[in-house]
Amino acid sequence: MFDTEAFPSDIDSILQRVDAIDPVGYARSRNFIDGAVTRLSPYISRGVISTRFVMQRMLEMGHRPYRMQKFLQELAWRDYFQQVAMARPELLDQDLRRPQPRGERRGIPIALAEGRTGIEGIDAAVQALLTTGYMHNHCRMYTASLACNLGRCHWRQPADWMYHHLLDADFASNACSWQWVSGAFSGKLYFADQANVNRYCHTGQRGSFLDRSYAELEEMEVPDLLRETIPFEATTVLPMTDPPHISSSRPVIIYNLYNLDPFWRKHDDAERVLLLEPSHFRKLPVGERTIGFILSLAANIPGIRVFTGEFDTLSSLAPGSTFHFREHPLFRHYRGVCDPREWMFPDITGYHPSFFSFWKKSERRLGLG
Numbered sequence: 440m441f442d443t444e445a446f447p448s449d450i451d452s453i454l455q456r457v458d459a460i461d462p463v464g465y466a467r468s469r470n471f472i473d474g475a476v477t478r479l480s481p482y483i484s485r486g487v488i489s490t491r492f493v494m495q496r497m498l499e500m501g502h503r504p505y506r507m508q509k510f511l512q513e514l515a516w517r518d519y520f521q522q523v524a525m526a527r528p529e530l531l532d533q534d535l536r537r538p539q540p541r542g543e544r545r546g547i548p549i550a551l552a553e554g555r556t557g558i559e560g561i562d563a564a565v566q567a568l569l570t571t572g573y574m575h576n577h578c579r580m581y582t583a584s585l586a587c588n589l590g591r592c593h594w595r596q597p598a599d600w601m602y603h604h605l606l607d608a609d610f611a612s613n614a615c616s617w618q619w620v621s622g623a624f625s626g627k628l629y630f631a632d633q634a635n636v637n638r639y640c641h642t643g644q645r646g647s648f649l650d651r652s653y654a655e656l657e658e659m660e661v662p663d664l665l666r667e668t669i670p671f672e673a674t675t676v677l678p679m680t681d682p683p684h685i686s687s688s689r690p691v692i693i694y695n696l697y698n699l700d701p702f703w704r705k706h707d708d709a710e711r712v713l714l715l716e717p718s719h720f721r722k723l724p725v726g727e728r729t730i731g732f733i734l735s736l737a738a739n740i741p742g743i744r745v746f747t748g749e750f751d752t753l754s755s756l757a758p759g760s761t762f763h764f765r766e767h768p769l770f771r772h773y774r775g776v777c778d779p780r781e782w783m784f785p786d787i788t789g790y791h792p793s794f795f796s797f798w799k800k801s802e803r804r805l806g807l808g
């Protein structure tokens with residue numbers, strides 16, 4: 440079960456969390472594990488609220504774009520990665536810019552997956568991931584750097600491992616970030632030394648394998664503690680459901696783990712189905728906690744029914760109905776009426792090779808450029 444106090448699933452609590460954001464103080468402390476981060480990603484990833492909604496709410500609350508620039512920039516990172524995924528859905532199976540420089544090994548270092556690398560700040564973050572389904576962004580970067588750049592594992596399996604445990608599992612943010620840290624989608628590999636981990640995780644550790652200069656870390660052989668790897672394999676346990684009875688005279692609105700927006704088409708007279716496709720979860724397995732979270736978030740949508748099955752089976756149950764769904768690169772096999780997602784800037788689309796070019800355009804829309 441997920442921690443309902445840390446991540447409540449009712450819509451009122453989620454909206455309260457948005458209103459409680461400190462977008463100005465955010466920039467000062469966001470890199471620290473106890474900084475003023477929002478913990479909104481589980482709701483944005485699950486499509487309950489959008490980046491656009493959060494940005495507009497901050498503007499409505501009177502925050503000026505120039506004062507909350509860093510916060511808006513982080514929201515824009517999400518849209519940027521989503522646009523990359525729209526344009527390059529093969530990113531799960533391909534290194535985007537170049538073959539990962541140090542990706543010769545496969546699997547994930549077992550000590551990392553179990554949170555016992557000996558690096559206190561990172562081990563604590565992994566333990567928290569395994570028990571809560573959340574990890575701070577900086578710790579995600581440390582973890583990916585250990586797996587790929589010191590552990591020399593190709594990013595895909597460690598990324599799948601992290602995705603499996605995250606409540607905010609998002610294939611675009613996850614795959615792009617892992618590729619970015621490991622140098623497959625960036626010009627440089629990301630390294631952090633022990634002093635960096637100590638500073639942002641408030642630890643005071645010395646003498647670890649990270650307690651080296653950056654030049655040494657970049658040349659280092661795989662540390663003994665990261666040598667042993669295991670392949671990441673997992674299955675998703677989906678709820679058993681009966682095929683829903685669907686009136687063929689009504690449209691069907693499809694929700695899935697990437698779209699659980701209770702405000703979308705709220706007033707339509709329609710059948711509402713949360714579709715959990717086994718084929719999707721075979722490709723991108725998530726854990727029991729994430730499934731529980733998805734089902735709880737779906738409870739914000741009145742009249743919704745859960746169906747574990749494929750889109751074709753659902754459509755065969757209602758041959759005369761029109762299906763409505765939201766655009767998403769993982770669900771291009773749906774047939775029917777596709778609604779756009781809520782982007783921060785709907786006219787900034789397509790593949791940008793770097794975040795900088797994407798952000799430049801965003802800045803202009805915000806009157807910052």
Ligand SMILES: Cc1cc2nc3c(=O)[nH]c(=O)nc-3n(C[C@H](O)[C@H](O)[C@H](O)COP(=O)(O)OP(=O)(O)OC[C@H]3O[C@@H](n4cnc5c(N)ncnc54)[C@H](O)[C@@H]3O)c2cc1C
Nearest residue numbers: 476477478479480513514517576579607608609612613616
């Ligand atoms: C290796 C790695 C894997 C990641 N995997 C995922 C994932 O599966 N799902 C996921 O949602 N995010 C992922 N991220 C991005 C980021 O770590 C999380 O979105 C962020 O930590 C969520 O916490 P928060 O809501 O408290 O963020 P805040 O710091 O409060 O940021 C506010 C919002 O901005 C967006 N955001 C912030 N940082 C990033 C970022 N680096 N990239 C994209 N969007 C960002 C998110 O929507 C976030 O909710 C990953 C990052 C790394 C380095």
